[in-house]
Amino acid sequence: MSNSFVLVINSGSSSLKFAVIDSNTGDAVLSGLGECFGLPEATVSWKYEGQKSEEAITGEGNHHELAIKRIVALIDTLGLTSLLVAVGHRIVHGGEKFTSTIRIDESVLNEIRDLSELAPLHNPAGAKGIEAAMHAFPSLPQFAVFDTAFHQTMPAKAFTSTISNKLYKDYGIRRYGFHGTSHYFVSREAAKMINKPIEESSFISVHLGNGASVCAIRDGKSVDTSMGFTPLAGLMMGTRCGDLDPGIIEFLLKKGWSQDEVYKELNTNSGFMGVSGLTSDCRGIIEAMEQGHTGATLAFQVFTYRVAKYIASYMVSLESLDGIIFTGGIGENALPIRSEVLAYLKIFGYKEDLQANEKARFGHAGVITEAGTPIVMVIPTNEEFVIAQQSVELLKSYCS
Structure with a gap:
């Protein structure tokens, strides 16, 4: 695989972070932020080759979709489209269903939506970002990386809540943990340092x-x-x-x-x-x-x-x-x-x-x-x- 550039999307309820990352080096070729979604002052800003730019999000419709359309146009204008091999999405909650990165299809997308009651501020926004990216990049494979996945190795004594076990069986109430990608990354870098x-x-x-x-x-x-x-x-x-x-x-x-x-x-x-x-x-x-x-x-x-x-x-x-x-x-x-x-x-x-x-x-x-x-x-x-x-x-x- 000669190219190794991935469009990474971190979709929030009223914002969307994005970056084109070289998966070999970790360098961000392009990075940016869409913010104030749902408000008249919604904008997309980005940094490319040291230069910062910003513009308003205009048009009718969902701001997540409008922002990704603008990002797609930007990536194309900068000549990066042909270098992309995948789109990676940060998804906050994978419950006990998702214990590692997974390729997204309609069934995975529906399961991410179903987990929204565990992360009502985050998973619906993540699903919106996936929907918009799948529409914008129909030929690119899309992957979901879950904040909770790294913590699925916790033993039962650590993740079990001290309430009725019936609530765990009925509703999945337990410790899941978040920031998994961050803890994963820095621990690997720390091991290299020592x-x-x-x-x-x-x-x-x-x-x-x-x-x-x-x-x-x-x-x-x-x-x-x-x-x-x-x-x-x-x-x-x-x-x-x-x-x-x-x-x-x-x-x-x-x-x-x-x-x-x-x-x-x-x-x-x-x-x-x-x-x-x-x-x-x-x-x-x-x-x-x-x-x-x-x-x-x-x-x-x-x-x-x-x-x-x-x-x-x-x-x-x-x-x-x-x-x-x-x-x-x-x-x-x-x-x-x-x-x-x-x-x-x-x-x-x-x-x-x-x-x-x-x-x-x-x-x-x-x-x-x-x-x-x-x-x-x-x-x-x-x-x-x-x-x-x-x-x-x-x-x-x-x-x-």
């Missing part, structure tokens, strides 16, 4: 962004993760609450809150936003904290404390630990966050290398602890590369 086979390596991967999760990885496989039945569980996030006493939900319902109001509160008004009363953006939290904002300071403290607690608790999932990995927008760039988490972990012997921690930002990987102390590293994630690689690998199996 010059050890991934099958013999164990890490705690800490993906910190607007969504955040921790994953215990033993011998290259996920054995526990902080997100649960939905992406709402686990760490405090930008607008999501993370773990909380479920009795709070009953309490609010008895106070007259509607189900929708409670859902919105936990998903969009909590986390950094809720605790700080200021912003959901970590950069804004740190800036306001440095200026003495009480709410931002508390949000920073709650977040870093909970991250450190999760890391410490996941050590019991492993027989050995080769390193802790920070990744994601916050994990890769927020120096004060990493410093504070490491300070909490000093009881385990972790000691920050201040200079190395300063350098390991803005796309630069590196070990950020002092020599002779346990390893903590920063590795920029590349989920699009994983999607492109796995799509091409599966395509090759069909061609062989």
